[in-house]
Amino acid sequence: MELLENRILKDGVVLPGSIVKVGGFLNHQIDVRLLLEMGKEVSRLFSGDGVTKLLTVEASGIAIATAFGAVMDVPVLFAKKHGTSNLSGDMLCARTHSYTHNTEYNMIVEKQYLKPCDRVLIVDDFLANGAALNSLIDIVNQAGASLAGCAIAIEKGFQGGGDRLREKGIRVESLALIDSIDGGNIRFRR
Amino acid sequence: MELLENRILKDGVVLPGSIVKVGGFLNHQIDVRLLLEMGKEVSRLFSGDGVTKLLTVEASGIAIATAFGAVMDVPVLFAKKHGTSNLSGDMLCARTHSYTHNTEYNMIVEKQYLKPCDRVLIVDDFLANGAALNSLIDIVNQAGASLAGCAIAIEKGFQGGGDRLREKGIRVESLALIDSIDGGNIRFRR
Numbered sequence: 234m235e236l237l238e239n240r241i242l243k244d245g246v247v248l249p250g251s252i253v254k255v256g257g258f259l260n261h262q263i264d265v266r267l268l269l270e271m272g273k274e275v276s277r278l279f280s281g282d283g284v285t286k287l288l289t290v291e292a293s294g295i296a297i298a299t300a301f302g303a304v305m306d307v308p309v310l311f312a313k314k315h316g317t318s319n320l321s322g323d324m325l326c327a328r329t330h331s332y333t334h335n336t337e338y339n340m341i342v343e344k345q346y347l348k349p350c351d352r353v354l355i356v357d358d359f360l361a362n363g364a365a366l367n368s369l370i371d372i373v374n375q376a377g378a379s380l381a382g383c384a385i386a387i388e389k390g391f392q393g394g395g396d397r398l399r400e401k402g403i404r405v406e407s408l409a410l411i412d413s414i415d416g417g418n419i420r421f422r423r
Numbered sequence: 424m425e426l427l428e429n430r431i432l433k434d435g436v437v438l439p440g441s442i443v444k445v446g447g448f449l450n451h452q453i454d455v456r457l458l459l460e461m462g463k464e465v466s467r468l469f470s471g472d473g474v475t476k477l478l479t480v481e482a483s484g485i486a487i488a489t490a491f492g493a494v495m496d497v498p499v500l501f502a503k504k505h506g507t508s509n510l511s512g513d514m515l516c517a518r519t520h521s522y523t524h525n526t527e528y529n530m531i532v533e534k535q536y537l538k539p540c541d542r543v544l545i546v547d548d549f550l551a552n553g554a555a556l557n558s559l560i561d562i563v564n565q566a567g568a569s570l571a572g573c574a575i576a577i578e579k580g581f582q583g584g585g586d587r588l589r590e591k592g593i594r595v596e597s598l599a600l601i602d603s604i605d606g607g608n609i610r611f612r613r
Binding site for chain 2: 256257261262263264265266268269291292295296298299300302303306307308309310311313342343345346
């Protein structure tokens with residue numbers, strides 16, 4: 234998606250460890266107008282697929298999923314990263330590893346909010362090695378729901394997580410797919 | 424706001440400690456359509472006030488702020504609850520206490536995203552004793568920005584945080600203001 238790619242080139246900052254900092258518009262300060270345009274593209278890509286729920290994980294996925302949900306008129310469900318006093322009842326849980334923070338955590342979703350009749354589109358801001366997506370897919374499978382696919386803002390293609398999911402037959406649509414970062418220069422896949 | 428009050432009565436669950444669980448529509452599963460209606464009401468309340476930025480704190484404030492931002496066409500900024508490897512540069516920081524989780528944490532905002540020229544509306548899902556709001560107001564003051572007020576989904580009036588802020592002359596608009604919870608019965612302020 235050219236609008237997002239141009240914004241990454243304009244306002245993204247490459248940090249050591251191939252981290253692309255997009256806090257100016259995507260996951261700290263949020264350009265809601267941009268997110269709604271991204272939502273229109275995702276809505277177009279998955280139109281006719283009968284999506285009933287968007288699933289993401291706190292915290293930075295929530296803004297994107299909410300904007301997509303506004304465009305698609307679909308409710309959002311976000312996995313929590315640890316148990317809180319406000320969670321109760323049966324839980325769906327998957328262990329995952331954060332590449333950014335180098336920590337392990339549990340993703341938790343209340344079972345009552347994800348049903349076998351749901352058609353789920355997973356949404357996230359970043360896809361790198363795929364650890365978070367694999368855990369969200371695990372949760373969808375535990376619920377017995379069906380998976381429409383994954384809609385990602387920025388995929389770091391050189392970390393391989395997206396292509397491994399595609400090889401398994403899972404539909405992964407990334408609005409910006411970065412193939413390489415050399416000396417701070419970002420190159421997108423065509 | 425009658426739509427939200429009725430939804431709380433229908434789908435909210437009162438837990439011990441006067442916790443109102445609204446995970447079915449507000450802060451775990453998110454009814455985006457409801458949030459957009461709430462955004463319309465907040466937009467009406469603060470119309471003509473020149474709001475340039477919505478400020479909230481991760482995680483559960485993000486969905487509401489994003490929906491409000493979509494309606495008001497204003498960017499969103501969310502405070503992070505601890506340092507991450509993706510934050511850099513000068514920070515605005517305020518220490519706060521979580522009533523729900525009974526923990527202390529730092530709220531952090533990158534200084535470059537909040538300027539003296541900003542007119543800020545603080546947004547959050549809950550207002551109880553006001554600890555989170557006070558920290559967000561502290562951050563607005565540190566930035567030298569001006570405060571339009573606070574837009575809250577659910578205020579627990581019996582915990583006093585909202586009225587203490589109003590006594591200081593801060594505009595606090597709560598879409599649902601709970602005055603008491605007796606034996607699981609929720610009573611709203613009229």
